[in-house]
Amino acid sequence: DAKTTQPPSMDCAEGRAANLPCNHSTISGNEYVYWYRQIHSQGPQYIIHGLKNNETNEMASLIITEDRKSSTLILPHATLRDTAVYYCIVRVNTGTASKLTFGTGTRLQVTL
Amino acid sequence: NAGVTQTPKFQVLKTGQSMTLQCAQDMNHEYMSWYRQDPGMGLRLIHYSVGAGITDQGEVPNGYNVSRSTTEDFPLRLLSAAPSQTSVYFCASRTTGGYTFGSGTRLTVV
Numbered sequence: 001d002a003k004t005t006q007p008p009s010m011d012c013a014e015g016r017a018a019n020l021p022c023n024h025s026t027i028s029g030n031e032y033v034y035w036y037r038q039i040h041s042q043g044p045q046y047i048i049h050g051l052k053n054n055e056t057n058e059m060a061s062l063i064i065t066e067d068r069k070s071s072t073l074i075l076p077h078a079t080l081r082d083t084a085v086y087y088c089i090v091r092v093n094t095g096t097a098s099k100l101t102f103g104t105g106t107r108l109q110v111t112l
Numbered sequence: 113n114a115g116v117t118q119t120p121k122f123q124v125l126k127t128g129q130s131m132t133l134q135c136a137q138d139m140n141h142e143y144m145s146w147y148r149q150d151p152g153m154g155l156r157l158i159h160y161s162v163g164a165g166i167t168d169q170g171e172v173p174n175g176y177n178v179s180r181s182t183t184e185d186f187p188l189r190l191l192s193a194a195p196s197q198t199s200v201y202f203c204a205s206r207t208t209g210g211y212t213f214g215s216g217t218r219l220t221v222v
Contacts, residue, residue, distance in 0.1 A: 043204070100157070
């Protein structure tokens with residue numbers, strides 16, 4: 001799986017959009033971009049994933065650049081409960097056998 | 113659905129003791145895996161299984177055994193606990209799409 005690079009920490013004011021960047025310059029054509037988050041010491045929580053097109057769900061939006069070498073996770077209206085470590089992971093989506101490789105992620109602190 | 117259930121939530125072991133961390137899922141997922149997370153670090157894969165009767169090693173398998181006799185259960189065994197195995201352990205399962213993680217077992221080896 002390709003490596004990813006994320007800033008170690010970011011701050012965001014409550015109610016504002018949080019934009020979390022991720023670089024994955026060695027991504028292969030069949031690798032997806034996944035985002036997970038880990039709140040305090042709980043188990044990681046799936047947020048969103050995509051291949052080429054931008055994706056949106058009830059939690060967040062994922063913007064992938066046209067060359068697929070970077071992406072941005074957007075939390076449109078951050079709340080204090082969004083304070084967490086956010087992990088960007090790229091992996092081949094080959095059914096049930098593929099594995100997740102975690103880096104150290106971005107620690108997002110949402111403040112009043 | 114309860115999702116992925118891990119027991120116990122906390123455990124203290126003495127060096128050399130053995131124990132089994134339990135993981136069960138009720139989503140009929142074929143793929144299950146065990147990760148460990150040390151302070152300030154991301155998760156590292158210990159062992160995984162793509163179905164009943166099939167297991168394989170991950171990134172850090174030494175000191176751990178697994179078995180998969182049923183689709184639902186994937187226990188992780190520590191054969192002879194060492195202080196280096198002090199960590200938080202997460203079990204996860206998936207089908208297509210995203211993974212579902214358990215709430216973790218915090219293990220301290222003294």
